Amino acid sequence: MNFNTAAELAIVCWAIGSLLSLLANRTPALKLPAFLLSIAGTLIMTGFIAFYWSALDRPPLRTLGETRLWYAALIPLVGFLVEYRWKIGWLKYYCMALATFFLSINMLHPEVFDKTLMPALQSPWFIPHVVVYLVGYVLLAASSVTALHNVYLQVRKKENSTGESVSHFLALLGFVFLSFGLIFGALWAKEAWGHYWTWDPKETWAFLSWLAYLGYLHAFRYKIDRSKLQWYLALAFVVLLVCWFGVNYLPSAQNSVHTYTQS
Amino acid sequence: MVVVRRRWFQAPWEFRESALFTAVSVIAGFVIQAAASGQGIAMPHLPYNAIALLFLAVLVISTGLAFRNTPAVKWFGGIPLGLCLILAIAVLSLIGGIIPQQSAAKESLPTLLGLNQIFSSWPFAVTVLLFLANLGISLSWKLIPFKLQNLQFILFHAGFWIALSCAIFGSSDLQRLVVPINVGKANNLGYTMESDTPQQLPLSIFLHDFSLEEYPPQLLLYDPHNDKLMMNKAQAILEVRKGTTASWQGIEVLVLDYLPYALPGKDGVPQSADRKTGIPFAKVRIITPSSQRDAWISTGSPMLKPDAAQLDGFYLIMMPGTPKSFRSAVTIQDEKGHEKVANLEVNHPVSFMGWKLYQMGYDEKAGRWSKLSLIEMIHDPWLPAVYLGFFMIMAGNILFFWNGIKRTEVVK
Numbered sequence: 294m295n296f297n298t299a300a301e302l303a304i305v306c307w308a309i310g311s312l313l314s315l316l317a318n319r320t321p322a323l324k325l326p327a328f329l330l331s332i333a334g335t336l337i338m339t340g341f342i343a344f345y346w347s348a349l350d351r352p353p354l355r356t357l358g359e360t361r362l363w364y365a366a367l368i369p370l371v372g373f374l375v376e377y378r379w380k381i382g383w384l385k386y387y388c389m390a391l392a393t394f395f396l397s398i399n400m401l402h403p404e405v406f407d408k409t410l411m412p413a414l415q416s417p418w419f420i421p422h423v424v425v426y427l428v429g430y431v432l433l434a435a436s437s438v439t440a441l442h443n444v445y446l447q448v449r450k451k452e453n454s455t456g457e458s459v460s461h462f463l464a465l466l467g468f469v470f471l472s473f474g475l476i477f478g479a480l481w482a483k484e485a486w487g488h489y490w491t492w493d494p495k496e497t498w499a500f501l502s503w504l505a506y507l508g509y510l511h512a513f514r515y516k517i518d519r520s521k522l523q524w525y526l527a528l529a530f531v532v533l534l535v536c537w538f539g540v541n542y543l544p545s546a547q548n549s550v551h552t553y554t555q556s
Numbered sequence: 557m558v559v560v561r562r563r564w565f566q567a568p569w570e571f572r573e574s575a576l577f578t579a580v581s582v583i584a585g586f587v588i589q590a591a592a593s594g595q596g597i598a599m600p601h602l603p604y605n606a607i608a609l610l611f612l613a614v615l616v617i618s619t620g621l622a623f624r625n626t627p628a629v630k631w632f633g634g635i636p637l638g639l640c641l642i643l644a645i646a647v648l649s650l651i652g653g654i655i656p657q658q659s660a661a662k663e664s665l666p667t668l669l670g671l672n673q674i675f676s677s678w679p680f681a682v683t684v685l686l687f688l689a690n691l692g693i694s695l696s697w698k699l700i701p702f703k704l705q706n707l708q709f710i711l712f713h714a715g716f717w718i719a720l721s722c723a724i725f726g727s728s729d730l731q732r733l734v735v736p737i738n739v740g741k742a743n744n745l746g747y748t749m750e751s752d753t754p755q756q757l758p759l760s761i762f763l764h765d766f767s768l769e770e771y772p773p774q775l776l777l778y779d780p781h782n783d784k785l786m787m788n789k790a791q792a793i794l795e796v797r798k799g800t801t802a803s804w805q806g807i808e809v810l811v812l813d814y815l816p817y818a819l820p821g822k823d824g825v826p827q828s829a830d831r832k833t834g835i836p837f838a839k840v841r842i843i844t845p846s847s848q849r850d851a852w853i854s855t856g857s858p859m860l861k862p863d864a865a866q867l868d869g870f871y872l873i874m875m876p877g878t879p880k881s882f883r884s885a886v887t888i889q890d891e892k893g894h895e896k897v898a899n900l901e902v903n904h905p906v907s908f909m910g911w912k913l914y915q916m917g918y919d920e921k922a923g924r925w926s927k928l929s930l931i932e933m934i935h936d937p938w939l940p941a942v943y944l945g946f947f948m949i950m951a952g953n954i955l956f957f958w959n960g961i962k963r964t965e966v967v968k
């Protein structure tokens with residue numbers, strides 16, 4: 294299977310799925326095909342990841358481009374789950390657009406197909422650590438998008454308390470995954486590098502993003518006006534983005550042991 | 557609704573006072589740092605650090621319980637101060653996440669303020685200490701009287717308290733020593749990261765063998781005029797195997813034969829050899845629009861120079877694969893005669909008499925032929941306490957995940 298074909302197919306599925314889903318407001322019969330098509334896009338990406346994994350002989354979690362494949366498969370799922378659970382339909386469009394964006398980056402910057410995995414990455418911790426982080430980032434990305442949407446609704450003075458619970462709940466779940474990711478990372482570092490915490494730039498930034506959401510949860514508990522916290526949630530994701538790939542460009546990263554391979 | 561604005565320092569204290577207090581504390585930390593002329597803090601060793609930590613824990617918990625209703629203590633254990641301290645730790649970590657953390661030779665304002673070693677600086681220590689006090693007091697209120705519904709809170713906050721405090725107070729007892737050993741030799745001297753004088757180890761390590769396995773070599777086209785490697789059409793890393801094909805604009809290459817371990821024979825044709833001495837050789841067919849020929853290329857080794865194939869001003873070269881795994885076969889022995897035979901490998905440390913031994917590195921210039929192995933020995937008596945904290949946080953996390961789902965059902 295070829296990446297471009299899989300990606301194009303998935304994007305077409307999402308595009309037609311979204312279109313049918315919009316039309317379904319008038320013609321309810323279109324609901325099911327719309328849903329099936331949207332899900333098919335994600336299934337295609339999942340299938341491609343499975344194929345890629347076996348072709349590489351290692352989990353495709355090593356480079357930034359490879360992690361983008363996972364986001365493209367997982368983010369739409371969050372959108373579908375939110376629609377199923379809270380009957381909020383618009384999030385899935387953002388999610389599919391975001392997934393399309395990630396796939397487009399990969400199509401514009403083809404990866405160099407490299408099978409090697411350095412010894413430190415050959416560990417049973419590799420997959421749980423990275424997958425937990427991926428899921429966390431996906432949830433927090435969705436939380437951020439929802440929060441941004443909530444801010445927009447506030448500006449237009451629309452009542453929207455469900456939206457605010459959704460962004461909160463996604464942030465809460467994301468925080469749970471970030472905490473696991475951080476601790477798994479520490480336990481792994483002990484096995485691979487001898488110490489669980491060394492204030493490596495990547496670790497420092499992972500800690501910072503965790504603190505950002507820790508701060509959010511406590512502010513929320515303290516009954517700080519929820520609508521103001523939507524701004525916070527929308528912006529907190531910026532810290533995550535720095536952690537995810539911005540770290541590579543910071544002066545402190547020259548001696549980092551775990552920046553992603555660039556390509 | 558009438559909004560009554562609280563004046564500064566009018567009870568109950570909230571964010572303004574917390575922010576002021578935090579800012580003053582951090583600035584005081586920087587002043588101490590500068591007054592100590594850039595020197596960080598030295599934590600005492602066991603048992604004094606354990607006694608100090610116990611003292612802190614008792615002080616914090618008893619203050620929380622004894623002055624439960626005092627406004628000042630209520631503020632001191634409250635979320636507003638907690639949030640400000642989290643922000644302060646975040647800002648200090650942000651400095652550490654941007655400014656490279658390494659000791660600088662010359663005196664300058666950043667080094668005087670400890671900005672290049674922020675995580676062992678006074679401002680960081682002051683903030684963390686206040687954080688532990690704040691967190692501990694809020695914890696004391698939920699610990700006593702104990703209620704099951706507070707379990708999640710207790711697991712998170714006590715877990716974090718234990719992990720953070722033990723990591724910091726125990727940092728002085730962490731020993732990390734690098735032991736260089738040559739094959740066939742034993743060593744009982746280790747080096748710390750900070751100094752060049754070796755330290756006597758409580759054990760000795762004998763290195764029987766060091767072995768390194770590589771990924772298959774890679775086929776590359778080198779452009780000597782621009783000193784760069786050419787990207788092939790498939791944009792893939794080309795692993796050399798029998799049958800591998802590659803193409804660059806106008807140049808086709810086919811690997812006819814591949815010998816992972818070989819040496820040049822008398823007639824110049826490589827012959828298979830044993831793993832210890834042989835190097836990878838490949839017979840390639842090079843097809844350009846005007847010609848076709850076969851050639852042997854090799855990666856070379858510290859003893860043999862590499863063979864490349866020249867074509868139209870380019871070089872077809874074979875690069876040794878990156879290391880896949882490396883391990884040291886060792887016998888470890890302590891002064892009392894305890895002995896252990898083990899294989900040390902990355903991600904597979906070995907425990908021995910309270911120490912953990914790690915395969916750390918080797919002579920990278922010699923690569924597969926390295927006769928030197930670097931082994932790191934680590935002793936961290938506080939590790940179980942830190943891990944206890946980690947597991948409590950993870951248990952709290954599971955509860956949080958579970959309860960979070962239920963709670964939001966109510967919000968709807």
Ligand code: HEM
Pocket residue numbers: 507510511513514633634635637638639641642687690691694709712713716949956
């Ligand atoms: C700065 C010190 C801290 C203080 C003063 C503090 C205080 C509090 C308080 C008062 C609550 C509300 C509890 C309730 O209403 O039942 C809370 C909730 C919580 N805290 Fe902390 N905390 C601190 C640090 C931390 C840390 C370091 C962690 C993570 C390991 C943490 C994780 C949580 C979680 C997960 C919740 C639940 C939030 C929710 O229910 O939405 N806290 N904290």
